[in-house]
Amino acid sequence: MSRADEVVDGIKRMILDGVFRPGDRLPVEKELAETLGVSRGSLREGISALSILGIVSTRQGDGTYVTNLDAARLMSPMGFLADLQGKGDIGNIHQIRRLLECEAARLAAPRITELALAQARGLLDECADILDQPGPPDHQRLIEADIAFHRIIAVHTGNPVLAGLIEAFAGRTVRGRLWRSLHEEGADQRTHHEHVEILRALIARDGERAQIRMAAHLLGVEESLYRDPPENAGPSAGPESTSALDSQPSTAAFSTRG
Numbered sequence: 001m002s003r004a005d006e007v008v009d010g011i012k013r014m015i016l017d018g019v020f021r022p023g024d025r026l027p028v029e030k031e032l033a034e035t036l037g038v039s040r041g042s043l044r045e046g047i048s049a050l051s052i053l054g055i056v057s058t059r060q061g062d063g064t065y066v067t068n069l070d071a072a073r074l075m076s077p078m079g080f081l082a083d084l085q086g087k088g089d090i091g092n093i094h095q096i097r098r099l100l101e102c103e104a105a106r107l108a109a110p111r112i113t114e115l116a117l118a119q120a121r122g123l124l125d126e127c128a129d130i131l132d133q134p135g136p137p138d139h140q141r142l143i144e145a146d147i148a149f150h151r152i153i154a155v156h157t158g159n160p161v162l163a164g165l166i167e168a169f170a171g172r173t174v175r176g177r178l179w180r181s182l183h184e185e186g187a188d189q190r191t192h193h194e195h196v197e198i199l200r201a202l203i204a205r206d207g208e209r210a211q212i213r214m215a216a217h218l219l220g221v222e223e224s225l226y227r228d229p230p231e232n233a234g235p236s237a238g239p240e241s242t243s244a245l246d247s248q249p250s251t252a253a254f255s256t257r258g
Helices: 003-017 029-036 040-052 071-075 079-085 090-110 114-134 139-155 160-170 176-185 189-202 209-228
Strands: 054-057 063-066
Touching: 003 029, 003 040, 003 209, 029 040, 040 054, 040 079, 054 090, 071 160, 079 160, 079 209, 090 160, 090 176, 090 189, 090 209, 139 160, 139 176, 189 209
Parallel strands: none
Antiparallel strands: 054 063
């Protein structure tokens, strides 16, 4: 183990032991190096590695602080794994995304707040307006709204680790989403309709139905990618699929169209 690795392990251990807490400022370089029994050069290397991992952040002229240690920040380095996998079979990433987000929909249904439902409804209303306009739709804005819609669900699971994992993987499927939006006829309309069905299930607080709707939505994305995969897919995120609910509120009830 290198001396820099010892710094990483030592500071992690101190955080776990409660010596340093989220938001705490680390001791000055000389003091911390002596505590860890390393040179200042090794300390700087270790601090740099911890910064990449999202464990500490260095503020110019102010020192180094422990971050808030939230799951999304700590899991963000997993994005590289997603990028790496995307260079080969992008379907691998979408399969993981489907597993995570279907469970997220189930967990979020009984927990999601009225404010969050209103925000999700607003995003879908915006998408409906974009799709109603003449000419080619604003694909980029549709994808931004797509990501924001899924993020709302993830953060209301009550499980920050699950939300962090979804955040780490979701942004990596943007290229696949964009490719589908641009090249598959009717994909934007189908994605919108599927999002509406997911929202209906969330409004009804029906976890099982929300999970099924999310699964149908994400399976549609995977199938389109396997059918006609985007070239050099690399980092991507993912659109989605459909069907109507009999006993749920109509889409018109919350101002979405499609």
